[in-house]
Amino acid sequence: MADTSPAKPASTAPKARSETSETIRFLLKLAFVVWLFRSFVLAPFSIPSESMLPRLLIGDYLFVSKWNYGYSRWSMPFGFPPVPGRLLGGVPERGDTVVFRSKGEDHHDVIKRVIGLPGDTIQMRRGQLILNGQAIPKQRIADFAVPLSPNFTTRECDAEFVQTNGEGATCRIPRFRETLPGGRSYEVLDQRYIPDADDTGVYTVPAGNVFLMGDNRDDSADSRFPSTEEALPGQVQGMGFIPLDRVQGKAMIIFWSTDGSANWLLPWTWFTAARWDRLGGGFD
Structure with a gap:
């Protein structure tokens, strides 16, 4: 006698579990x-301060190439896993713009320019950079000018x-061009004489x-401090010498820049806040 009982519906639970696991x-x-x-290839980095003016503005976003100087634990996001040493x-x-991990308990990613290599001597005299006993040429050029904005x-x-x-308020700061041995040059800002820095x-x-x-010599906590x-009590604090295994990579190209006026709830302001002329800017 044929079984006329209704067919049981197929269970969908295994399929659902399979889709979730996939x-x-x-x-x-x-x-x-x-x-x-x-x-190991590229990492994004955003500029949070004015210490690298005039080359980099607050609100610039750039890619950092990771292969230039080798790999260490600080090449990895958040320094994890904490592998020892450095590979390749x-x-x-001198003159490279690099991202590195600062020292100390509050360590974080920072961007600065390489001035001295192992064995070099560095000194500042009345705002003049002295490298290995030679004064680095410092030429006065046109003021750096940037409109004031939310950031x-x-x-x-x-x-x-x-x-x-x-047309509004503009910031104008004295600007100079420094040229390193070998012809590598870049622009710096020098606002005034500051004994501890100059x-x-x-x-x-x-x-x-x-x-x-x-590059913003009067507003940068760097290896001069x-x-x-x-630091001893009362000393200005900076970065000190930076170990090579903390250098993560080299600044490569600016892929986005904003003046800080965007409202994330108003998508059209993402475009009006963009500094389009800065996109694609590379680094020598």
């Missing part, structure tokens, strides 16, 4: 690929450098370290 596996693979790419290590060239206000531009006209002792860069400075754990 989605999880896909996301894990994607995260791994992104981690590999960010660790290389030394930057570049009078906090970043001292009142004496603010000029106002019919007159220093002689620094000798230890083996395995580099000496880094911000000892790091937090190295």
Whole structure:
């Protein structure tokens, strides 16, 4: 006798579990690929301060190439995994703009320019850079001018450098061109004489370290000043010498820039806030 009982509906639970597991596996693979790419090829970096003016503005976003100087734990996002040493290590060239991990408990990613290599001597005399006993040419050029904006206000531009006209307020700061031995040149800002920054002792860069400075010479906590754990009471704090294994990569190209006026809830402002003329800017 034929079985006339109604067929049981097929269970969808295994299929649902399979789709969920496939989605999880896909996301894990994607995260791994992104981690590999960010660790070994390119990583994004955003400019949070005015220390690298005039080359870099607050609100610039750039790619950092990771292969130039080798790989260490600080090549990885958040310094994880904490692998020892450095693989395929290389030394930057003087004048390179690099991203590195600062020292100390509050370590974070920072961008500065390489001025001194292992064995070099560095000194500042009345705002003049002295490299290995030779004064680096410093030529006065046209003032650096940038409009004041939500992410570049009078906090970043001292009142004496603010000029106002019919089109709004502009920050104008004295600008100079420095030229390193071999012809590498770049622009720096020098607003005024500051004893701690413009007159220093002689620094000798230890083996395995580099000496880094911000292009905005009067507003950069860099290797001219000892790091937090190295500073004596009352000393200005900076970065100190930076070990090569903390250098993560070389600034490559600006891929986005905003003046800070965008409202994330108003998509059209993302475009009006963009500084389109800065996109695609590279680094020598």
